[in-house]
Amino acid sequence: MRFDDLLGTVRTIDLTSPSAAQAAWRQIVDLVGRGRAPADDWALSTLASIRKRVPLVARAASARGLYGASVPAVLVRLLATDDIAVAAPVLRFATLTDQEWTDLLPALSPAARAILRHRRDLSGTVQRGLESFGSVDFVLSGETRANAPVAAAVVEQPSQVEPAPEPAAEPTPGITEESGAFLSLGAIAKSLPIVAEARRRENDNEAPVSDGGVFRIADVVARIEAFQKRQDEQPRPSAAPSLPLREAFRFETDPTGMIRWVEGTSREAILGTSIAAPARPAQPGVDGIAAGAFRRRARFADAHLIVGGAGEASGRWLMTAMPLFDAASGRFTGYRGSARRPQRHESPTPVPAVAPAPAADSLRQLVHELRTPTNAIAGFSEMIECEMLGPVEPVYREQAATMRDDAHRLLSAIDDVDVAARVAGGALPLDPEPIAVAPTLHRLAADLHLLAESRGAPVPVIADELTVLADVRALDRILSRLLGTAIGAATMGEEIAVHADAEAGGRVAISVTRPNAFDAYPGDRILSVDDEDSPASLLGVGFSLRLVRNLTRAIGGAFDIGDRAMTLHLPAVEDDEMGHTASS
Structure with missing residues (x-):
C-alpha cells in the first residue's frame, strides 16, 4: 500500500470547526511522529495553533498512539510541554540524543521531569541534568523548604560563576560550554565564595553562620550536598531475581471487546485479550461475567481475568468496567475500566503456572x-x-x-x-461447541464470491448434515483462510470444490480442491512458501496454510495436503452428544 502526500491533503482542510481541528491534530501528529511527513514549520505551527481547540482526551490518545515510533525531537518538545496527560506517554518512550534531552529539560514541568527520573535507559549526562533540577522539583522539609527557592536561585544565576571576558549569549543554567553536560548543584556551588566559607567552617567544626535565625544559601547547599554524598556512599541494593507483581492497572477495549490500551503494568501479556468470550477453565482470559456483560453492553464488576506468563502482570485479577458510547451517534465504542489483585478470600483457588512465551x-x-x-x-x-x-x-x-x-x-x-x-x-481462548458444517461452508463461500468471480472459479459446496465440535471463531478463520487461499491461487475457470464427509474414528473430513498452481510445490512444500502476492491474504499462501494447520491442531483436528485436495479432519459430534447438549 502507498499513501501519497497525506500531509498535503491535511493542508487543504478547513480548521475552523472543532471536529476538523481534532482530525487534523491526530493526522499531523501521526504522520510527523512516524516519519511519514517532515517536521516542518507548517506542521508544528499548525499543531501549536489548534492545540487549545483539541480536547485533552484526543491529544493524550494521539500521544499514546505514537508508542514505539522514533518521534522527532521538535514534536517531542511540543507534546512534552503540553498537559502531563499528553506529555507522560511520550516521555516514557521517546528516544533523543543527549544534547536534545539537555535542551528539552529546562522547558519541562517538574511532573514531566519526574517521569524521566524513573527511566533507566537515559545516559549519565541526562541523569545529571535531572539532578540539577532537584532544588526546584523536590519539596524539602523544615527550614530547608523555606530556603529551597533561594538555593534554586544559585543555579539560575550563571553570572555568579567565573565571569566571561566578553559579553556573550547567556548559557543555559547548569550546563558547561565545553561539553553541554549538566553539572550537579554541589559542583556549581563550590565555585561560590560563600560556599567555600561554609565548607571551611564545617571542616573546622564551627557552628553554621546565621543571621537572625535565617539560614544562608551556603548552609542549604552544604546540607543538600552532604545528603547526596551519604546517598552515594550507601550500598546499592542487589537486583531482584524477578519483577514484583503489580497491584492494579487501567484498561480500554475497542468495540469488539479487545483490550487495546493498558496503563499501570506490563502491556505485552494483556494487550489483545478479549472480554467478549469466556476463557476455558484455568486458561488465560476472562470469565463469563465479563463476556455476558459485553453481550448486553452492560457494566460489570469483579470479573475474573487470568494473565499467563511470568511477568509483573501475570496471575489473577478482578476487573470492573463501564461501557462507552459515542455522544453524537450513540454507537458503542468499547469499555473503560480498571483491574486489581484479589484479596485472599476472593481467590480461593491458585492460578496454575503458565509457561512464559517471550517471543x-x-x-x-x-x-x-x-x-x-x-x-x-x-x-x-x-x-x-x-x-x-x-x-x-x-x-x-x-x-x-x-x-x-x-x-x-x-x-x-x-x-x-x-x-x-x-x-x-498457548494463549488462544477456545470454547468448543457443536457447529453445523453445511451452513457454515455455504456462508463462507458466499462471503468469498467476489474473489471467486474475479478469478472465474466456481466453488460448488457438497456437504451432508454433519456436525463438528469446535470453537466458532477458530473454525471460521480456518475455513475462510483455506478457501480464500485456494480460490486466490486458482487459474481462470478452475473449479475449487468443497466436500464434507463423515470418516472413521468419529471425525468429519472437509476437503478443498488443491489449485493447479500448487503443483510446483509437491506434497506439503507449499507450507514453506513465503510470498506476498496472494489476493486472499497480504501474508501470502504459506503463512495462511500454516495458520490453518496450527489452528486446526489447537481445536483437536488435523490438516494434510494431498496431491488433489487439502483436507481438514475435525472431531465430529455424535447424535447422543447432540442430545446431551440440547438437554443440558
Missing part, C-alpha cells in the same frame, strides 16, 4: 503497535469518504475508499498474526 509476547506487542495506526488510517479514510469533515471531490473520495479497503486488508492480516502468536504462546 509470542513480543509479537503481540508488535501487533498492537501495527493495529493502532492502521485503525487510525481506516477511520480517517472512512470520514473522508463519508464527507464527515465537509464536501470532498469525487477523486479524493475514491482514493479514501481505496485506502479504507487496503487498511481493512492490513487489519485482517494483523489479526492473523495475532492469532498465530496466541496459538504459539
Whole structure:
C-alpha cells in the first residue's frame, strides 16, 4: 500500500470547526511522529495553533498512539510541554540524543521531569541534568523548604560563576560550554565564595553562620550536598531475581471487546485479550461475567481475568468496567475500566503456572503497535469518504475508499498474526461447541464470491448434515483462510470444490480442491512458501496454510495436503452428544 502526500491533503482542510481541528491534530501528529511527513514549520505551527481547540482526551490518545515510533525531537518538545496527560506517554518512550534531552529539560514541568527520573535507559549526562533540577522539583522539609527557592536561585544565576571576558549569549543554567553536560548543584556551588566559607567552617567544626535565625544559601547547599554524598556512599541494593507483581492497572477495549490500551503494568501479556468470550477453565482470559456483560453492553464488576506468563502482570485479577458510547451517534465504542489483585478470600483457588512465551509476547506487542495506526488510517479514510469533515471531490473520495479497503486488508492480516502468536504462546481462548458444517461452508463461500468471480472459479459446496465440535471463531478463520487461499491461487475457470464427509474414528473430513498452481510445490512444500502476492491474504499462501494447520491442531483436528485436495479432519459430534447438549 502507498499513501501519497497525506500531509498535503491535511493542508487543504478547513480548521475552523472543532471536529476538523481534532482530525487534523491526530493526522499531523501521526504522520510527523512516524516519519511519514517532515517536521516542518507548517506542521508544528499548525499543531501549536489548534492545540487549545483539541480536547485533552484526543491529544493524550494521539500521544499514546505514537508508542514505539522514533518521534522527532521538535514534536517531542511540543507534546512534552503540553498537559502531563499528553506529555507522560511520550516521555516514557521517546528516544533523543543527549544534547536534545539537555535542551528539552529546562522547558519541562517538574511532573514531566519526574517521569524521566524513573527511566533507566537515559545516559549519565541526562541523569545529571535531572539532578540539577532537584532544588526546584523536590519539596524539602523544615527550614530547608523555606530556603529551597533561594538555593534554586544559585543555579539560575550563571553570572555568579567565573565571569566571561566578553559579553556573550547567556548559557543555559547548569550546563558547561565545553561539553553541554549538566553539572550537579554541589559542583556549581563550590565555585561560590560563600560556599567555600561554609565548607571551611564545617571542616573546622564551627557552628553554621546565621543571621537572625535565617539560614544562608551556603548552609542549604552544604546540607543538600552532604545528603547526596551519604546517598552515594550507601550500598546499592542487589537486583531482584524477578519483577514484583503489580497491584492494579487501567484498561480500554475497542468495540469488539479487545483490550487495546493498558496503563499501570506490563502491556505485552494483556494487550489483545478479549472480554467478549469466556476463557476455558484455568486458561488465560476472562470469565463469563465479563463476556455476558459485553453481550448486553452492560457494566460489570469483579470479573475474573487470568494473565499467563511470568511477568509483573501475570496471575489473577478482578476487573470492573463501564461501557462507552459515542455522544453524537450513540454507537458503542468499547469499555473503560480498571483491574486489581484479589484479596485472599476472593481467590480461593491458585492460578496454575503458565509457561512464559517471550517471543509470542513480543509479537503481540508488535501487533498492537501495527493495529493502532492502521485503525487510525481506516477511520480517517472512512470520514473522508463519508464527507464527515465537509464536501470532498469525487477523486479524493475514491482514493479514501481505496485506502479504507487496503487498511481493512492490513487489519485482517494483523489479526492473523495475532492469532498465530496466541496459538504459539498457548494463549488462544477456545470454547468448543457443536457447529453445523453445511451452513457454515455455504456462508463462507458466499462471503468469498467476489474473489471467486474475479478469478472465474466456481466453488460448488457438497456437504451432508454433519456436525463438528469446535470453537466458532477458530473454525471460521480456518475455513475462510483455506478457501480464500485456494480460490486466490486458482487459474481462470478452475473449479475449487468443497466436500464434507463423515470418516472413521468419529471425525468429519472437509476437503478443498488443491489449485493447479500448487503443483510446483509437491506434497506439503507449499507450507514453506513465503510470498506476498496472494489476493486472499497480504501474508501470502504459506503463512495462511500454516495458520490453518496450527489452528486446526489447537481445536483437536488435523490438516494434510494431498496431491488433489487439502483436507481438514475435525472431531465430529455424535447424535447422543447432540442430545446431551440440547438437554443440558
